[in-house]
Amino acid sequence: MLDAESIAFLRIKKHFEAFMQTSMEAIFCYEVDPPIPLDQPEADVIDQFMERSVMVLANDVYGKLAGFERGSDLLGLPLNRMISFSDPDNYESVLDLVRNGFRARDRLTVEEYPNVGKIYLLNNAYGVIEDDCLVGIWGTARDITAQKKAEQTADEQREVINRMNRIDSLGEMAGSIAHELNQPLTGIICNSHAVKLMGEKGIVIPDEVLEIIDDIIADVKRADQIIANLGALFTATPPDTMPLDLNMIVKETLALMNSQLITHRITADAALCERGAFILGNKIQCQQILINLITNAVHALEDQSGEKHLTVRTGRENNRVLLQVEDNGPGFSQSPIEQALEPLVTSRPDGSGMGMGLSICRNIVAAHRGLISLHNRDAGGARVTVKFLAEKPTSYKNG
Numbered sequence: 092m093l094d095a096e097s098i099a100f101l102r103i104k105k106h107f108e109a110f111m112q113t114s115m116e117a118i119f120c121y122e123v124d125p126p127i128p129l130d131q132p133e134a135d136v137i138d139q140f141m142e143r144s145v146m147v148l149a150n151d152v153y154g155k156l157a158g159f160e161r162g163s164d165l166l167g168l169p170l171n172r173m174i175s176f177s178d179p180d181n182y183e184s185v186l187d188l189v190r191n192g193f194r195a196r197d198r199l200t201v202e203e204y205p206n207v208g209k210i211y212l213l214n215n216a217y218g219v220i221e222d223d224c225l226v227g228i229w230g231t232a233r234d235i236t237a238q239k240k241a242e243q244t245a246d247e248q249r250e251v252i253n254r255m256n257r258i259d260s261l262g263e264m265a266g267s268i269a270h271e272l273n274q275p276l277t278g279i280i281c282n283s284h285a286v287k288l289m290g291e292k293g294i295v296i297p298d299e300v301l302e303i304i305d306d307i308i309a310d311v312k313r314a315d316q317i318i319a320n321l322g323a324l325f326t327a328t329p330p331d332t333m334p335l336d337l338n339m340i341v342k343e344t345l346a347l348m349n350s351q352l353i354t355h356r357i358t359a360d361a362a363l364c365e366r367g368a369f370i371l372g373n374k375i376q377c378q379q380i381l382i383n384l385i386t387n388a389v390h391a392l393e394d395q396s397g398e399k400h401l402t403v404r405t406g407r408e409n410n411r412v413l414l415q416v417e418d419n420g421p422g423f424s425q426s427p428i429e430q431a432l433e434p435l436v437t438s439r440p441d442g443s444g445m446g447m448g449l450s451i452c453r454n455i456v457a458a459h460r461g462l463i464s465l466h467n468r469d470a471g472g473a474r475v476t477v478k479f480l481a482e483k484p485t486s487y488k489n490g
């Protein structure tokens with residue numbers, strides 16, 4: 092015969108089990124073994140709490156949330172396998188729990204399970220403390236995964252709209268910059284021609300100065316063309332194309348950037364396809380691609396110790412012509428790596444980059460019906476590959 096106390100205990104146990112199974116919320120209990128003395132520094136308590144807490148009770152609601160049949164499938168799991176501090180919400184919730192004497196209300200935890208992925212729970216928890224030591228923790232948790240995911244989707248959509256707005260404003264900005272620059276650029280050209288005219292009228296001007304004047308005129312024309320193309324990029328106007336040899340463009344662009352490479356102590360190689368690299372393209376835009384890619388490599392190599400190197404390569408692959416720029420810097424940090432192609436994505440310190448270079452390259456390449464891809468090299472460093480449609484060398488003219 093059971094005594095009255097045992098009977099009362101069994102009745103409570105029965106009611107408790109019924110409550111566990113009918114609860115809409117997840118119910119859990121962790122045992123802390125060995126118990127954690129609470130008179131230690133906070134960081135030690137947190138470490139020991141994560142290591143020593145093992146799940147000893149979970150209802151089926153919890154099991155199903157985690158993608159299992161039953162709550163009992165979760166038993167024996169240590170806390171540090173259920174929640175990871177790589178998620179800042181988990182760290183903050185545990186810190187808050189410890190700082191509040193192991194009482195928590197509506198604290199968010201993020202857990203990840205193979206069958207269901209991430210789940211977001213709002214927890215109420217209560218620590219059992221005996222002789223100033225934590226021996227266990229009881230709690231309930233409400234699933235707010237659907238709500239969190241909806242919030243994330245809304246955030247992502249907002250971010251896309253923000254970006255589109257900024258891109259629209261960039262389009263407008265390009266238009267007004269083109270408008271504003273027109274006058275000073277025309278002024279520079281007129282003045283340069285005036286100096287040349289003085290030479291023609293018999294005033295002695297050294298040949299070196301005349302050469303510099305010619306360079307200034309060529310640079311201004313290039314700037315003018317870049318501005319016109321920039322406007323076209325945002326309005327999807329197809330570029331004026333002509334037959335080009337990319338090998339020539341590589342040589343010209345490396346010469347153009349030579350002083351920048353020397354300043355940064357970067358050595359550059361050109362590995363050019365011997366058969367030529369003939370495409371139908373817009374010269375200024377192709378040059379712009381190369382300038383952007385080389386500039387990115389220069390930035391990537393900036394803080395690099397040891398030898399700094401970049402290679403520009405052209406090649407053939409079936410009906411495609413390849414243009415590659417690779418460096419021995421740290422490689423792309425974006426994940427997935429293709430993110431770097433999106434407008435306004437930059438890892439450069441505040442304000443030093445707009446995150447537009449690769450996105451402009453992608454637009455130019457698309458306007459040429461080409462492909463652009465990003466890779467991190469096995470040997471370290473980044474590689475950007477552009478594939479253009481090949482053009483027959485017979486129609487080639489020196490662009």
Ligand SMILES: Nc1ncnc2c1ncn2[C@@H]1O[C@H](COP(=O)(O)OP(=O)(O)OP(=O)(O)O)[C@@H](O)[C@H]1O
Nearest residue numbers: 387391422423431437438444445446447448449473
């Ligand atoms: N060669 C490279 N090595 C490593 N990371 C790179 C390289 N090229 C680009 N990236 C990464 O891609 C990001 C985007 O490049 P992108 O050229 O679009 O913008 P940006 O260089 O940051 O700014 P800007 O608008 O001045 O070009 C860079 O901030 C950098 O994180």
Ligand SMILES: [Mg+2]
Nearest residue numbers: 383387448449
């Ligand atoms: Mg850039």
